[in-house]
Structure formats: C-alpha cells, structure tokens
Amino acid sequence: MCDRNGGRRLRQWLIEQIDSTMYPGLIWENDEKTMFRIPWKHAGKQDYNQEVDASIFKAWAVFKGKFKEGDKAEPATWKTRLRCALNKSPDFEEVTDRSQLDISEPYKVYRIVPEEEQKCKLGVAAPGCVSEAVEMECGRSEIDELIKESCSSSTTARAGCPTAEWCYASERSFRTRPHCAPSSSLSRWSSYTSGSWWKKRGRAAAPDP
Incomplete structure (x- = not known):
C-alpha cells in the first residue's frame, strides 16, 4: 500500500499557511480556494530578499525539523525541499499555464487535487504515493x-x-x-x-x- 501521510500533512499545513496571509505572495488563486500561488523568485535576482522570498520555504524546513534558528541558512535547499514535496504529493498538481516565472515577482500556481481524483494502484508506488523517508x-x-x-x-x-x-x-x-x-x-x-x-x-x- 502507498503511504500518503506525508502528503496529508503537507496539504493541511500549506492550507493553514495560505489562510494565515503571513507570507508575501502566498495567496489563493481563485475564490473556490482550489488553486494557490506560491512565490518563486530565483535567488540570483538582484532584488532577491531571503527574509521575504524564501520565507515559506524556510517555514516548511522549520516545520519538518530540518532547520532551526542558528543553523546555516540554505534558501536554495529549503526551496527544493518544498518543491520536491509538492511534486511528489498526490494532493497537488502544478498548473503551468497559470504560473508566471518571467515577471518581477514570479510565482507558480498549484491546484489542490480532490481526493476522488487521486488514484493509487495497489502494489504499485505511484509518483505521488511516497513515504516520509523518500519525501526528499x-x-x-x-x-x-x-x-x-x-x-x-x-x-x-x-x-x-x-x-x-x-x-x-x-x-x-x-x-x-x-x-x-x-x-x-x-x-x-x-x-x-x-x-x-x-x-x-x-x-x-x-x-x-
């Protein structure tokens, strides 16, 4: 069977962060709250601000116990960690035609996949059906x-x-x-x-x- 606990935790956590409005650029894309925007500015940009542009990625690392205050800041690693989790989770699907990566404040758009759409074949580990151990x-x-x-x-x-x-x-x-x-x-x-x-x-x- 596929272990989807990691995905469930990410889904609930991320919805809570969006609703909190604490993170600049992390907002709902539609009124139905089925899609959301997540800021995606490259660290190489001149106006990149780690405290702002990497805040949601840092929050995920803290939540997962991968970072605590005083540790060396690794915004690129934080970003990749959340990206991997989103891409592996059956709860999320990137909506590439809505994402905007070539603007001053780039962002990606993800859709929250309804449970009825999610399929996990018995005995076959689908890409989204991952355990905590292989999340990264x-x-x-x-x-x-x-x-x-x-x-x-x-x-x-x-x-x-x-x-x-x-x-x-x-x-x-x-x-x-x-x-x-x-x-x-x-x-x-x-x-x-x-x-x-x-x-x-x-x-x-x-x-x-």
Missing part, C-alpha cells in the same frame, strides 16, 4: 535547479560549482539520498574539483564548473 528524493530537474540557485551565492561561487552531470557521477548521486540536500556535498566541492577524488579512481579531473 528529487528528479533531475530539481537537482539542476538547486545547483543553479546554490551557484548564485558568493560562497558556492568561490568554492566552484559542479554541473548536474558531475553530481550524478559522484559516489552517491542526490537521487539515492533521501534528504536530497546538497549542503554536505557543497562543502566538498573544492576537494572534488581539485582532482584528488578523481585521481583516486583513476579518472580524468572533474569537468570545469
């Missing part, structure tokens, strides 16, 4: 976006940013890591790109970031 497993698109956002920060820029292909070639790809968070991997970029990791395996040096 991301597809290649999520990894690519996370790399782009991580590389936009000065810290990672100094360390050197790998390509998505490099990440998939490493000892453990993000796809096989339940948390899918690159924080630990990011700190090892310098050693990997220096060539030492590749020399140990008799390979050519890592591609230029």
Whole structure:
C-alpha cells in the first residue's frame, strides 16, 4: 500500500499557511480556494530578499525539523525541499499555464487535487504515493535547479560549482539520498574539483564548473 501521510500533512499545513496571509505572495488563486500561488523568485535576482522570498520555504524546513534558528541558512535547499514535496504529493498538481516565472515577482500556481481524483494502484508506488523517508528524493530537474540557485551565492561561487552531470557521477548521486540536500556535498566541492577524488579512481579531473 502507498503511504500518503506525508502528503496529508503537507496539504493541511500549506492550507493553514495560505489562510494565515503571513507570507508575501502566498495567496489563493481563485475564490473556490482550489488553486494557490506560491512565490518563486530565483535567488540570483538582484532584488532577491531571503527574509521575504524564501520565507515559506524556510517555514516548511522549520516545520519538518530540518532547520532551526542558528543553523546555516540554505534558501536554495529549503526551496527544493518544498518543491520536491509538492511534486511528489498526490494532493497537488502544478498548473503551468497559470504560473508566471518571467515577471518581477514570479510565482507558480498549484491546484489542490480532490481526493476522488487521486488514484493509487495497489502494489504499485505511484509518483505521488511516497513515504516520509523518500519525501526528499528529487528528479533531475530539481537537482539542476538547486545547483543553479546554490551557484548564485558568493560562497558556492568561490568554492566552484559542479554541473548536474558531475553530481550524478559522484559516489552517491542526490537521487539515492533521501534528504536530497546538497549542503554536505557543497562543502566538498573544492576537494572534488581539485582532482584528488578523481585521481583516486583513476579518472580524468572533474569537468570545469
């Protein structure tokens, strides 16, 4: 059977956040409250404000126990974590024709899928039917976006940013890591790109970031 408890918690939590009106840009898209907008500004934009633009993503990380005050801020990881949860949950479906990503205040639109529309075949783990343990497993698109956002920060820029292909070639790809968070991997970029990791395996040096 498919464990959908993670999706149920996300659905209730997110509806509560939208209704709270605490997060700029997180609003209902229609009067029926079946669709909502979620702010989606890229961290590389000049007017990016972490306190505002990453607030809902940070709130999800706090709710899940993945971040507490005093920890290192990782807005790109927070964003990818919620994106993965939304994309994996059977309760949500992105409405791409309503999303606006090329405006000054970009946002995505998601639809809350009625339960009668949700199907989970017995014995087959559908993409949305995931347990808490694999909630953060991301597809290649999520990894690519996370790399782009991580590389936009000065810290990672100094360390050197790998390509998505490099990440998939490493000892453990993000796809096989339940948390899918690159924080630990990011700190090892310098050693990997220096060539030492590749020399140990008799390979050519890592591609230029």
